Amino acid sequence: MDKTNMQHANDVNVIRKKHMKLFFAGVIIIALVFGAGAVTNYNHIEGLMSIPAAFQWLFANMMFSGSTLANLSNVLRLLWETILISIVSTTTAAVFAGVFAIMGSKLTAINPVVMYAAKLAASVSRNIPVVAWALILVISFGTNAATGFLALFFATFGFLVRAFIETIDEASGDTVEALKATGATYPQVIAKAVIPEAMPQMFSWVLFMIETNIRSATLVGLLTGTGIGYLFDLYYKQLNYEMVSLITLAIVIAVLIIEWISNLIRREIL
Amino acid sequence: MAVKTKERPLATQPAKKTDGIVFPFDLEKQEQQENGRSDAPVIMSVDNIDKAYSGKKKVLKDVTFDIRQGEVLSIIGPSGAGKSTLLRVINRMIEPSDGKITFQGKETLSMKGKELRSMRTDIGMIFQHYNLVDKLSVFENVLHGLLGYKNSLQGIFSLYSEAEKKRAIEIISELGIEEQIYKRCDELSGGQKQRVGIARALIQDPKIILCDEPIASLDPNASKVIMEYLRRISRERDITIIVNLHQLDAAKQYSDRIIGLNDGNIVYNGAPDAIDSDAITRIYGSKLDELIVE
Numbered sequence: 001m002d003k004t005n006m007q008h009a010n011d012v013n014v015i016r017k018k019h020m021k022l023f024f025a026g027v028i029i030i031a032l033v034f035g036a037g038a039v040t041n042y043n044h045i046e047g048l049m050s051i052p053a054a055f056q057w058l059f060a061n062m063m064f065s066g067s068t069l070a071n072l073s074n075v076l077r078l079l080w081e082t083i084l085i086s087i088v089s090t091t092t093a094a095v096f097a098g099v100f101a102i103m104g105s106k107l108t109a110i111n112p113v114v115m116y117a118a119k120l121a122a123s124v125s126r127n128i129p130v131v132a133w134a135l136i137l138v139i140s141f142g143t144n145a146a147t148g149f150l151a152l153f154f155a156t157f158g159f160l161v162r163a164f165i166e167t168i169d170e171a172s173g174d175t176v177e178a179l180k181a182t183g184a185t186y187p188q189v190i191a192k193a194v195i196p197e198a199m200p201q202m203f204s205w206v207l208f209m210i211e212t213n214i215r216s217a218t219l220v221g222l223l224t225g226t227g228i229g230y231l232f233d234l235y236y237k238q239l240n241y242e243m244v245s246l247i248t249l250a251i252v253i254a255v256l257i258i259e260w261i262s263n264l265i266r267r268e269i270l
Numbered sequence: 271m272a273v274k275t276k277e278r279p280l281a282t283q284p285a286k287k288t289d290g291i292v293f294p295f296d297l298e299k300q301e302q303q304e305n306g307r308s309d310a311p312v313i314m315s316v317d318n319i320d321k322a323y324s325g326k327k328k329v330l331k332d333v334t335f336d337i338r339q340g341e342v343l344s345i346i347g348p349s350g351a352g353k354s355t356l357l358r359v360i361n362r363m364i365e366p367s368d369g370k371i372t373f374q375g376k377e378t379l380s381m382k383g384k385e386l387r388s389m390r391t392d393i394g395m396i397f398q399h400y401n402l403v404d405k406l407s408v409f410e411n412v413l414h415g416l417l418g419y420k421n422s423l424q425g426i427f428s429l430y431s432e433a434e435k436k437r438a439i440e441i442i443s444e445l446g447i448e449e450q451i452y453k454r455c456d457e458l459s460g461g462q463k464q465r466v467g468i469a470r471a472l473i474q475d476p477k478i479i480l481c482d483e484p485i486a487s488l489d490p491n492a493s494k495v496i497m498e499y500l501r502r503i504s505r506e507r508d509i510t511i512i513v514n515l516h517q518l519d520a521a522k523q524y525s526d527r528i529i530g531l532n533d534g535n536i537v538y539n540g541a542p543d544a545i546d547s548d549a550i551t552r553i554y555g556s557k558l559d560e561l562i563v564e
Contacts, residue, residue, distance in 0.1 A: 178401035178467075181361055182474060183390035183418025188425035192414060196405045 062245035071243060075231065075250050082227035083254060085145060086213035089152035094206045097122075097157050101164030107176055108168060108194055110186075118161070126158025130216050134223040143225035151220050156209050163205045164198070172197040200269045207262035214255055310338040313477055313510060314360070319369035321355055321534075329355045330366070331534040337478065340508040342501055344521035344542075347531035348554055353514040356531065357480050360512065361393045362386065374477070391418035394471025398483035400463040404456040408447060408466050411455055412438045415473035434473075441469045445499065461492030468499060472507075479503070481513040485520065493517075497524045518550075 037044055102108045104118035128136075134151040141147040175193035184192065221229025228247060235243035314337040321330040329352045337343060345353050358364040360371065362378060371378045373389060381389055394415070402411045416434055417425045430438075442448050445465040450458055455466060464484060471479045481500065485493035501524050504511045515521045521528055522542040530538030530545075530553035537552040538545065550556075 174397065174399055174401040175403050177363065178395065178397060178470075179414060179417060181363055181390060181393075181395040181480075182415050182470070183387035184414070184425060185387070185417075185422045187422040188417045188420070191426040192417065193403055196403050200405070 061241045064242035064246045068242040068246055072246070072250075075228070075247055078228045078231050079250050079254055081145070082217045082221060082229070083214055083258070085149055085227060086152055086217040087210055089149045090156050090206060090210045090213050093153045093156035094160055094202075094209070097160035097164055098202070100157075100161045101168060102190060102194070104161060105165045105168040107173055108190060119165075122158050122161035124158070125154045126162060128154070128158075130155035130220060131223065134220045138224050145226045147224040148217065148220045148226050151224070152213050152217060155216070156213060160205060160209060164202055167198045167201045167205065168194055171201060203269055204266050207266060211255065211259055211262060214251075214258055218251055310340050312336045313339045314371065314373045316360070317370040317372070319356075319359055319366045319371070321352070321359060321364065321366045329534050330359070333369070333531075333534070333536055335529060335536060335539055337510055337512065339477070339510055340504055341526040342504050342511045342513065342524060344525035344528045345512065345514050345531055346516075346518060346521050346528060346553060349516075351531040352534045353531055354482055357395075357482050357512065357514055360478070360480060361390055361395060363395075387418055391474050392477045394474045394476035394479040396464065396467040396471050396479065396481045396484050398486045400455075400460075400467045402455040402463055402466055402470075405454060407452050407454055408442065408458070408469075409438060409451050411466050412442055412469045412473055415470040418474065438469075438473055441472050445469050459492070460488050461495060464488065464492070464496050465499070468496070468503070472503065476509060478510045478512060481511065483514050483516065486516055493520065500524070 033044070036042075100118045100122055103110065103114050104122065106115070109115035109118075130151055133154050134147065137147045137150050141150065172194045175197055176189055179189045179193045217227060218229045218232065221227035222233045223229070225233075228251060232244060232247050235241075235247065315335075316337070317334050319330050319333040320328060322328045333352075333356060345356060347353055355364055359366045362381070366379065369379075374392070376389075378386075378389055403414070410428075413428070413430055413434070416430060416438075420429070423429075439448070439451070442451055445468060447458075447462055447465050447469070450462060455463060458466065467484075468479075479500070484500070485496050488496060497520055500511050500513065503509055513521075513525070522545065525542050527540065528538065528542050528545060529536055530549060532553050532555065538549045
């Protein structure tokens with residue numbers, strides 16, 4: 001009897017300790033929030049209070065009129081260009097990423113040196129954000145569509161290599177073993193086990209990156225002076241808020257349409 | 271090491287119709303063939319195999335045994351005893367740390383490239399999780415068994431000859447899955463998937479088929495069908511079947527010889543009938559009545 005009581009007391013102690021930890025973690029987080037506000041001169045209460053006023057201003061200034069719609073064709077042309085660049089850069093990156101992922105997956109790597117080299121290349125291009133890529137490349141390539149293409153390409157490439165490696169590892173481990181056991185050669189194993197097993201998931205990742213890149217392309221265009229981002233920047237600096245809201249709306253609708261299409265495709269292939 | 275198993279009650283029960291076993295099994299012929307398993311020629315000898323994965327812990331310790339042509343050899347033992355490793359050492363999916371394996375008069379551990387591939391075409395393999403390419407059809411999966419005979423380009427572009435395709439269809443119908451032939455493998459039941467696995471191994475025209483826990487993921491009925499197919503294959507085609515099993519009953523019922531593995535050591539090597547409680551204790555480290563037997 002005594003023993004079980006002791007046990008019980010121990011359990012209560014463990015739970016109490018856990019609660020104390022949780023409590024202190026909460027206190028620390030709240031302290032951090034207010035500490036950061038104090039350092040940066042930002043008042044959280046005031047910040048929240050200003051939201052309704054900000055929305056009021058938005059509605060007053062950004063509702064566009066019929067005269068703005070006359071520019072729609074121009075907006076659509078540049079939006080189309082932006083969408084095409086993001087699709088081309090994503091698919092090109094996907095081809096390269098496919099090769100690097102096969103090199104970089106433990107399952108299909110030819111040798112460890114190549115494997116780590118492939119992983120490193122992917123890691124470097126992934127960990128430089130797309131904005132940084134755009135700024136770096138704009139210096140050497142100037143403001144043109146190629147710069148935007150390359151910036152999206154590198155960022156996408158890095159991400160896709162990682163996603164593809166995980167897909168390969170997850171999808172095809174068992175089948176790779178089975179085909180190797182039949183005496184299949186390395187290219188046969190890749191073509192007959194890895195690609196059929198991993199392809200649908202990889203394709204899904206490519207669709208996801210196309211969606212993401214249409215959003216990023218707007219930002220990149222802003223920096224490299226091309227596409228819809230450039231147009232946005234132009235009108236924004238002219239304080240032409242009606243045009244800005246038209247462009248924003250067009251981008252949102254385009255992204256929704258692309259998302260809808262890629263969901264349809266995804267449902268078919270998965 | 272007299273291997274005579276006269277009584278195999280389950281094998282003779284006519285449960286075959288329900289699961290569509292196509293070729294009826296001639297029992298008299300079976301009895302005739304069973305005599306003389308023990309003097310069949312040795313096709314592979316495994317000598318003093320050691321395997322350590324990393325560090326000092328050995329998974330296999332000085333494992334030595336012979337494999338005879340056409341026998342059904344079960345490897346039993348607790349989880350982690352080294353059964354799967356031993357099986358994969360035989361076709362060199364895992365490299366042993368030390369020892370020697372002779373297959374059809376040739377030393378296999380020094381083989382490389384083409385020679386290694388050709389050795390693997392002589393050894394089929396089936397798996398607990400079937401290891402089929404789920405996105406492809408039964409037919410394509412079975413044809414994968416021929417990849418070892420093809421060069422890379424022929425394999426990649428699926429250049430199989432008319433005769434090879436006919437053979438694939440023959441084997442598929444023999445295993446009773448001809449209705450599923452164009453279905454994707456993820457639409458099949460476990461028992462059907464395992465039959466595709468067997469078909470993929472058979473089309474290799476192997477001397478040995480390695481089976482890694484072939485029935486561990488199947489229900490009792492499907493398990494029985496698979497085990498009977500395996501034994502039939504061994505009898506009719508004179509192919510050696512080496513099978514890792516968790517089920518002691520199945521091992522006793524279907525095999526010509528049992529090897530018991532415990533902690534990387536062979537602790538039993540003999541006829542299924544001769545396994546007594548003492549041997550069980552050596553293999554599983556506990557008494558028979560403490561074990562859950564089906």
